[in-house]
Amino acid sequence: MRYVVLVSAVLMQMCLGATYSWSVYVQPLKALSGLQQGPVQVPFTMFYFIFPLTMLIAGNMLPRIGTRRSAMIGGLLFGGGWLIAGLGSFSFLFTVLGIGALAGIGAGMAYIVPIAVCIRWFPNNKGLVTGVAVAGFGGGAALVSQVGGWCMSVLQFTPYQTFTVLGIFFLVTVFSAGSTMKVPADEQSRKKTRPLPLRQFLGHPAFQLLYLAMFTGLAAGFTVNANLKELFTGVGDIVRIGVMAVSFFALANAAGRVVWGWIFDRVMSRSAIQLNLFIQALTLFCAPLLLDSAGGFYLIALLTGFNYGGVLVIYVSSASRIWGSENVGQVYGWLFSSNIPASLAPLLAGIVYDNYHNFDLVFNALAAILICGGVLVGLQAKSVQQRAPSSVS
Numbered sequence: 296m297r298y299v300v301l302v303s304a305v306l307m308q309m310c311l312g313a314t315y316s317w318s319v320y321v322q323p324l325k326a327l328s329g330l331q332q333g334p335v336q337v338p339f340t341m342f343y344f345i346f347p348l349t350m351l352i353a354g355n356m357l358p359r360i361g362t363r364r365s366a367m368i369g370g371l372l373f374g375g376g377w378l379i380a381g382l383g384s385f386s387f388l389f390t391v392l393g394i395g396a397l398a399g400i401g402a403g404m405a406y407i408v409p410i411a412v413c414i415r416w417f418p419n420n421k422g423l424v425t426g427v428a429v430a431g432f433g434g435g436a437a438l439v440s441q442v443g444g445w446c447m448s449v450l451q452f453t454p455y456q457t458f459t460v461l462g463i464f465f466l467v468t469v470f471s472a473g474s475t476m477k478v479p480a481d482e483q484s485r486k487k488t489r490p491l492p493l494r495q496f497l498g499h500p501a502f503q504l505l506y507l508a509m510f511t512g513l514a515a516g517f518t519v520n521a522n523l524k525e526l527f528t529g530v531g532d533i534v535r536i537g538v539m540a541v542s543f544f545a546l547a548n549a550a551g552r553v554v555w556g557w558i559f560d561r562v563m564s565r566s567a568i569q570l571n572l573f574i575q576a577l578t579l580f581c582a583p584l585l586l587d588s589a590g591g592f593y594l595i596a597l598l599t600g601f602n603y604g605g606v607l608v609i610y611v612s613s614a615s616r617i618w619g620s621e622n623v624g625q626v627y628g629w630l631f632s633s634n635i636p637a638s639l640a641p642l643l644a645g646i647v648y649d650n651y652h653n654f655d656l657v658f659n660a661l662a663a664i665l666i667c668g669g670v671l672v673g674l675q676a677k678s679v680q681q682r683a684p685s686s687v688s
Contacts, residue, residue: 297416297479303472304409304428307366309435310465311373311402314342314394315548316440318523319541320454322534323447327454328387332525333645338380339521341395342402343638349403351628358624362408366473369405373398374466381459390458405469406432407631408476411624414615415478422612426556429607434549437542444538491618496626501617504675506633508568509610511668513637515575515661516603518654520544521641523596526654529587536589543593544600551604556612558605564613569669571609575602576665579658 317339324335357365376398383390409428417424439461446452446460496502519526523544524537559567578598585591614630615623644657 296477299475300409300412300416300477301424301427303475304413305431307370307405307409307469307472308429308431309438310370310431310469311406312432312435312545313377313439313461313465314339314398314402315432315436315520315545316443316541317521318525319440319443319447319538320457321522321524322537323454324383324387324390327384330387331645332522332649333642336521336642336645338391338393338395339517340638340642341391342399343517343634345396345399346402346406347628347631347634347638349400350407351403351632353404353407353624353628355625355628357407357411362412362476362478363474366405366408366476367470369401369403369408370469370471370473371401371466373401373405373469374462374464376401377458377462377465379462381455381462383455383458384453390455394458401469405473407624407628408473410611410627412476412478414623420560422556422559422608423553424556425612425615426552426554426559426604426608430549430552430604432549432552432607434546436548437545440538440541440545444534448534491622491625493629496618497629500675501613502626502630504672505568505610505613506630508572508668508672509606509630510633510637511664512572512575512603512606513634514640515579515665516599516606517637518640518644518657518661519579519595519599520603522644522648522654525648526582526586526595527589527592528653529589529592531589536592540592540596544596547597547600548604551601552608554601555605556608559609559612564609564616565672567605567609568613568672571602571605572665572669572672575599576662576669578602579662579665582658583653583655 321332321335325331328335353360353365376393376396378393379397380390380393382393410425413424413428443454443457443461446457447454452460523541524533527533527536527540555567555571578595582595585595610630611623611627614626618626640661644654647657648654
């Protein structure tokens with residue numbers, strides 16, 4: 296049964312991660328709507344604002360709602376949001392509300408369920424199984440970007456028609472996979488634990504450190520992901536190269552979740568966090584030197600995607616280490632709210648691009664923030680270790 300749950304978890308996450316393919320639709324949407332780079336990022340930014348906000352609430356309510364019910368409702372809302380986004384030909388507001396708001400609510404209700412359930416089915420491999428469970432969230436975007444690109448280039452669909460087709464698939468798949476999300480029988484028979492008092496973890500230095508570090512990693516990943524097709528400064532078939540880069544980012548994102556999960560199970564949390572942040576910083580510092588060739592562009596997409604994938608594994612696994620798997624839904628819901636401030640990064644980056652016509656300033660600023668985050672983790676680890684030995688040590 297646990298492998299059925301694991302496969303269903305991956306299928307769910309493959310659909311829920313579809314918004315990672317957003318950059319595939321940016322240019323066609325700009326052409327149809329007449330909007331600039333910054334405004335077209337509003338659905339993406341809103342999604343990553345509402346998604347974690349909903350997850351914060353859903354994490355607290357999960358013991359009462361139940362894992363299966365939460366996942367199924369989330370699937371209906373997520374797929375329905377993409378269907379509504381298909382009405383964007385009448386007004387771009389439908390796309391904003393559909394993908395940005397309704398799909399964000401659906402993802403927030405469904406996302407934490409596979410993580411919370413799989414950790415209980417595989418208690419001895421929390422990092423690895425979390426990585427596998429959420430790998431679909433990144434990897435699914437590779438498939439969605441290819442399908443979306445094919446629909447628009449070969450079938451001559453508009454982005455809005457593509458949203459409709461994908462919405463139907465997402466609704467059916469997430470709803471069906473969510474129906475299998477049950478915890479082990481021995482877990483069901485246990486007395487339900489009460490939610491942790493907020494002061495027990497929100498005021499804890501380990502939580503605050505994880506929140507800050509997760510924010511920096513998310514901001515960097517969001518910025519590259521949402522603007523990926525516009526990063527290429529070379530010559531060639533820009534559309535094909537851009538779609539390929541989106542796929543590379545998504546596949547590396549998925550692989551990164553598994554690999555970083557494997558690494559996490561074997562090292563201290565502090566080491567995994569610092570390594571992840573520093574590698575991403577180095578990648579962004581080098582990016583302006585590589586983006587004028589297709590090969591360099593693909594390399595940046597792979598590295599940033601791989602490191603970003605680690606963000607979605609390292610921090611939830613750290614939360615599980617500190618506060619226990621039975622509380623991971625609640626604690627990670629709050630920790631995941633770091634997506635809210637991070638979701639502004641691609642919007643701000645788009646505005647900078649509209650004014651300066653390159654992302655060099657953005658890359659340097661993000662790299663500096665990542666380095667500061669990694670250094671702070673190292674400086675504060677000793678004091679945090681005294682209060683939570685298993686957290687970042």
